[in-house]
Amino acid sequence: MGGIIYGTFLMALFVILVVTIVGVVSTEVRTAFGHEGTPGVATVLSCEPHTVGSGRSRRTNYDCEARFVFDDPSRPPIVIDTVPEAEVGQVFPGVLTAEGDRVLPTGEFGRWRAVLVPAGLGLGLAATVFFGAIMTGSRKAIIVTGVLMLPFLAVVIIAGIAVA
Numbered sequence: 001m002g003g004i005i006y007g008t009f010l011m012a013l014f015v016i017l018v019v020t021i022v023g024v025v026s027t028e029v030r031t032a033f034g035h036e037g038t039p040g041v042a043t044v045l046s047c048e049p050h051t052v053g054s055g056r057s058r059r060t061n062y063d064c065e066a067r068f069v070f071d072d073p074s075r076p077p078i079v080i081d082t083v084p085e086a087e088v089g090q091v092f093p094g095v096l097t098a099e100g101d102r103v104l105p106t107g108e109f110g111r112w113r114a115v116l117v118p119a120g121l122g123l124g125l126a127a128t129v130f131f132g133a134i135m136t137g138s139r140k141a142i143i144v145t146g147v148l149m150l151p152f153l154a155v156v157i158i159a160g161i162a163v164a
Contacts, residue, residue: 007141010129014148017125025118031104032114037095042066042103044086045079064088068096068103085113085163112162115155123152 030036047064066082081102082094094103094110104110126149133141 004138004140006136007133007138007144010132010141011144014125014129014145018122025114027098028104029114029118031095031097032106032110034095034106037097037104038070038072039093039095039106040068040070040103042068042082042092042094042105044082044088044090047084047086047088066094066103068094070096083113108162112159116159116163119152119155119159123149123156126152 027036044064044066047062049060049062051058051060053059062084064082064084064086065079066086067077067079069077078096080096083102083105086092086105092105092109093107094105096103105113126145130142130145130149133145
């Protein structure tokens with residue numbers, strides 16, 4: 001009986017966490033799917049590396065800038081920040097965010113990129129609950145969480161291939 005209650009509690013926690021994550025990243029997803037922002041075409045002009053942290057936690061991030069040409073011909077082109085995954089010379093359809101601080105890609109690349117983070121977080125949460133179910137020995141919870149992991153795993157694999 002305790003395993004079922006524990007499994008149900010973990011599933012409820014899982015659902016709450018996924019809903020929270022989706023709420024947090026929904027703006028980027030809505031932008032990537034063209035529901036928010038100002039459409040246009042971006043051409044990546046430069047990507048400058050900069051290091052963050054020190055010692056073992058040191059890593060290199062990239063600040064990329066793109067020339068953004070609005071679909072509305074009455075607006076002049078601008079140079080603005082874009083995603084760090086971009087490569088110099090890359091041209092992609094994009095949208096200027098509602099805040100006006102950066103350009104996000106749309107189209108296939110932008111959509112898979114936007115979906116990768118929430119799907120990866122969902123997969124991580126589902127795996128955590130799955131291993132918790134294994135520890136409790138609840139077969140029902142193991143099956144349910146295993147089935148919940150499959151769509152997240154599929155999206156992460158497909159998005160990883162599309163973005164790479």
